[in-house]
Amino acid sequence: PPPIPLAQLSARIYDYVSSHPQGVTTQELCAYVYAGDPQGGPEWAEVSLRVLVWKLNKTHLRKRGLQVRGSGGPGSVYRLVTL
Secondary structure (H helix, E strand, O other): OOOOOOHHHHHHHHHHHHHHOOOHHHHHHHHHHOOOOOOOOOOOOOHHHHHHHHHHHHHHHHHHOEEEEEEEOOOOOOEEEEE
Protein backbone atom coordinates (compact mmCIF):
# COMPACT_ATOMS: atom_id res chain seq x y z
CA PRO A 1 0.00 0.00 0.00
CA PRO A 2 1.14 3.57 -0.56
CA PRO A 3 2.63 5.47 2.38
CA ILE A 4 0.24 7.42 4.58
CA PRO A 5 1.25 11.07 5.17
CA LEU A 6 1.15 11.49 8.95
CA ALA A 7 2.26 13.97 11.60
CA GLN A 8 5.35 12.89 13.55
CA LEU A 9 3.70 11.33 16.63
CA SER A 10 0.97 9.66 14.57
CA ALA A 11 3.63 8.25 12.23
CA ARG A 12 5.54 6.86 15.22
CA ILE A 13 2.38 5.16 16.52
CA TYR A 14 1.52 3.67 13.13
CA ASP A 15 5.08 2.52 12.39
CA TYR A 16 5.55 0.88 15.78
CA VAL A 17 2.17 -0.85 15.96
CA SER A 18 2.31 -2.01 12.33
CA SER A 19 5.76 -3.53 12.89
CA HIS A 20 4.55 -5.53 15.93
CA PRO A 21 1.70 -7.78 14.73
CA GLN A 22 1.67 -9.56 18.12
CA GLY A 23 0.68 -6.21 19.68
CA VAL A 24 2.31 -3.69 21.97
CA THR A 25 1.32 -2.62 25.45
CA THR A 26 0.31 0.94 26.23
CA GLN A 27 3.54 1.38 28.20
CA GLU A 28 5.70 0.11 25.33
CA LEU A 29 3.94 2.37 22.86
CA CYS A 30 4.25 5.42 25.14
CA ALA A 31 7.94 4.74 25.68
CA TYR A 32 8.52 4.54 21.91
CA VAL A 33 6.34 7.49 20.90
CA TYR A 34 7.79 9.85 23.51
CA ALA A 35 11.39 8.54 23.42
CA GLY A 36 12.67 11.77 21.86
CA ASP A 37 11.02 13.98 24.47
CA PRO A 38 13.56 15.00 27.15
CA GLN A 39 10.72 15.07 29.70
CA GLY A 40 9.39 11.66 28.64
CA GLY A 41 6.18 13.02 27.14
CA PRO A 42 3.18 14.73 28.66
CA GLU A 43 2.21 14.19 32.29
CA TRP A 44 -0.77 12.07 31.23
CA ALA A 45 1.05 10.23 28.42
CA GLU A 46 -1.34 7.26 28.28
CA VAL A 47 -4.40 9.52 27.94
CA SER A 48 -2.61 11.60 25.32
CA LEU A 49 -1.72 8.41 23.46
CA ARG A 50 -5.37 7.29 23.37
CA VAL A 51 -6.35 10.64 21.87
CA LEU A 52 -3.60 10.38 19.25
CA VAL A 53 -4.71 6.84 18.33
CA TRP A 54 -8.34 7.99 18.05
CA LYS A 55 -7.36 10.87 15.74
CA LEU A 56 -5.08 8.63 13.67
CA ASN A 57 -7.92 6.14 13.16
CA LYS A 58 -10.55 8.78 12.40
CA THR A 59 -8.43 10.95 10.10
CA HIS A 60 -6.30 8.45 8.21
CA LEU A 61 -6.69 4.75 8.84
CA ARG A 62 -10.42 3.91 8.77
CA LYS A 63 -10.83 5.23 5.23
CA ARG A 64 -8.07 2.80 4.25
CA GLY A 65 -9.77 -0.12 5.99
CA LEU A 66 -7.36 -0.16 8.93
CA GLN A 67 -7.50 0.70 12.61
CA VAL A 68 -5.14 0.74 15.57
CA ARG A 69 -7.22 -1.01 18.20
CA GLY A 70 -6.49 -1.39 21.89
CA SER A 71 -7.80 -4.30 23.93
CA GLY A 72 -8.98 -1.84 26.62
CA GLY A 73 -8.45 -1.58 30.33
CA PRO A 74 -5.26 -1.88 32.36
CA GLY A 75 -2.52 -3.59 30.38
CA SER A 76 -4.20 -2.75 27.08
CA VAL A 77 -2.47 -4.13 23.98
CA TYR A 78 -2.61 -2.20 20.68
CA ARG A 79 -2.69 -3.93 17.31
CA LEU A 80 -3.19 -2.82 13.72
CA VAL A 81 -6.34 -4.53 12.44
CA THR A 82 -8.15 -4.69 9.12
CA LEU A 83 -11.75 -3.53 9.21
